Amino acid sequence: MPDTWITNEQSRPRYRAECPLLWRSPGVAQLGEGRLHRVLPLDQTSAQWLLALDGLRTVAALRAEFADREPGPAHYAQLLWIAAESGAIDDAGAMPQAWRLMSVSERDAASADHSAALLTLGSSTLADQTVTLRHSTRFALTGAGVRSAPVSMTVAIITAMRAAGLTFTSRLEEAHLHIIVGMHPVVGAEMAAIEVSQPAIAHLFVAAYGDRAVAGPLVIPGVTSCLRCSYLHTRDADHHWAGVSMQLHAAISRLPQLPIDRLLAQLVASQAARLARAWVDSPVVVGAWRNLAYEIRLPDGAVDAQARPAHPLCQCQWVLEPAVAG
Numbered sequence: 001m002p003d004t005w006i007t008n009e010q011s012r013p014r015y016r017a018e019c020p021l022l023w024r025s026p027g028v029a030q031l032g033e034g035r036l037h038r039v040l041p042l043d044q045t046s047a048q049w050l051l052a053l054d055g056l057r058t059v060a061a062l063r064a065e066f067a068d069r070e071p072g073p074a075h076y077a078q079l080l081w082i083a084a085e086s087g088a089i090d091d092a093g094a095m096p097q098a099w100r101l102m103s104v105s106e107r108d109a110a111s112a113d114h115s116a117a118l119l120t121l122g123s124s125t126l127a128d129q130t131v132t133l134r135h136s137t138r139f140a141l142t143g144a145g146v147r148s149a150p151v152s153m154t155v156a157i158i159t160a161m162r163a164a165g166l167t168f169t170s171r172l173e174e175a176h177l178h179i180i181v182g183m184h185p186v187v188g189a190e191m192a193a194i195e196v197s198q199p200a201i202a203h204l205f206v207a208a209y210g211d212r213a214v215a216g217p218l219v220i221p222g223v224t225s226c227l228r229c230s231y232l233h234t235r236d237a238d239h240h241w242a243g244v245s246m247q248l249h250a251a252i253s254r255l256p257q258l259p260i261d262r263l264l265a266q267l268v269a270s271q272a273a274r275l276a277r278a279w280v281d282s283p284v285v286v287g288a289w290r291n292l293a294y295e296i297r298l299p300d301g302a303v304d305a306q307a308r309p310a311h312p313l314c315q316c317q318w319v320l321e322p323a324v325a326g
Contacts, residue, residue, distance in 0.1 A: 005091045005125060006059065006080050012092040013062065013080060014055030018115045019088035021047060031086040036122045038086045042079075045069075050079060055092025090124035097128070098135035110135075113165055130281055134165030137280045140172045143194065145181030145207055149258045153265040154181070157206060160266075160273035166280065175201070177276060180227075182207030183252045185214035185295065187230040188245030195219075195227045202279065205230075205293070206272045208260045209252070213268035216293035217308040218275045225291045225310040225317065232311040267296050271303060 005011045019032040029042040049069075053062075062080075066073035083089045096114060099107050110131065117127035139161050146154060157179060158168050169175055178198060182191050185207045195203070200221045207214055219226045235241045252258065271294045278289055295304045310317040 005094065006084055008091075009058060009060040009063075010093070011059050012055045012057065013053045013059065013089045014092035015051055015053040015083070015089050016087065016115065016118065019086060019119060021051060021088075031083060031088045032119065034119055036086045036119065038082055040082055046075070046079060049076070050083060050088075053089060084124075085122050087119040087122045087124075090118060090127075094124065094128060096131040096135070098132040102135075110165070131165065133283075134277065134280050135167055137165075137177065138167045138169045138175045139177040139179055139276065140169050140175035141179045141181055142172060142198075143179075143181040143183075144190075144253070145183045145258065148183060148253070148255065149181060149208070150260055150262075150265070152262045153208065153258075153260050153269075156262075156265040156269035157181070157272060160269035161276060164273040164277040164280075166273075166276060173199075177201070177279075178203040179272065179276075180205050183258060184209045184248060185212050186234060186245070187227050188249050189231060189242055190246070190249050191227055191231065204272055204275060206268060208258070208264050208268050210259055211261075211264075211298040213260075213264050213296045214293050215268050215271040215296075216275055216289070217291060218279055218289060220279070220286065221316070223286055223290075225308050226314065229311040229314045229316065230293070230308050232314055233309070236311075261298060263301070264296065264298055267301050267303075271296065 006013070022030040022033070024030050024039060027041055027043065029040060029047060031038045031040070057065075062076070063073065066076045069076065080089065096110075099110070102110070113134075114127055114131050117130050118124055121127050121130065141154060141157065161179070162168060166177070172178065178201060180191070180194070180198070180203050182205060187205065191205075202218065202220050204218045205214065205216060205227055217225060217227070217230065231245075234245075238244070275289055275294075278287055291308050291310065293306050293308045295306055296302070297304070
């Protein structure tokens with residue numbers, strides 16, 4: 001169902017040019033071109049009226065106009081509802097709460113995101129709430145890779161996360177999401193140990209080295225698998241991994257800079273931002289990304305989803321049974 005703001009007498013419907021009105025044949029129009037597009041019978045007079053909605057007139061004022069038009073008030077009221085369902089109109093008197101604290105330049109930069117959210121959700125209220133939720137979610141970078149990765153890697157991650165609508169903070173204690181930048185795509189013992197020392201908040205592993213990079217898993221404590229799970233599964237598959245990973249970490253730590261291709265840094269940063277936005281947009285619903293990591297390899301840059309299930313020996317998924325009174 002579309003927004004109930006349409007029934008508010010003081011709302012001011014505005015037609016969005018981002019959702020074009022297209023003629024399929026005489027008397028048949030299409031609103032929009034994406035997943036939410038609607039095909040409906042429409043005459044020229046009604047089309048002109050719809051396109052003329054500029055947000056300057058309230059619903060009450062439009063309702064008064066309905067009385068003097070044919071085919072009548074019910075027709076135009078229904079047209080408003082259909083247009084709202086396709087993301088073609090919104091309330092010009094409303095805006096995302098986060099925008100009230102933004103500068104004009106920041107708001108201009110975020111306006112395209114808001115328009116896209118409206119066309120995706122078909123609800124200006126949900127679009128406003130989604131944009132605000134993204135902006136209010138703060139992320140911070142941590143991990144050994146922050147110090148040893150090229151500047152292009154950290155810049156790519158921050159830029160991609162900001163493009164996803166999230167807000168960067170340099171203070172870990174303020175962040176809702178920690179981006180743990182590793183020194184190698186395969187989780188080693190040192191990374192599993194670092195995770196234990198992290199506060200129990202959402203964290204996302206990102207790392208690149210040589211010809212491959214990994215984004216994920218996105219760890220929601222108590223809900224998804226964790227980095228220690230990844231380490232334990234790798235150790236099970238390679239009984240030498242415990243010793244090898246420590247030697248690898250020591251060798252990489254001596255490098256003045258990690259060998260990370262700039263394009264690979266951009267690709268893995270974008271994948272990490274996609275994961276973060278999926279979580280922020282639906283924080284209660286753990287989607288298809290649960291217990292997955294996304295590996296990207298050069299030279300083709302293809303993305304391969306890899307399972308990161310919970311490990312039976314990792315306590316992150318243990319459910320403690322209540323004690324039974326004797």
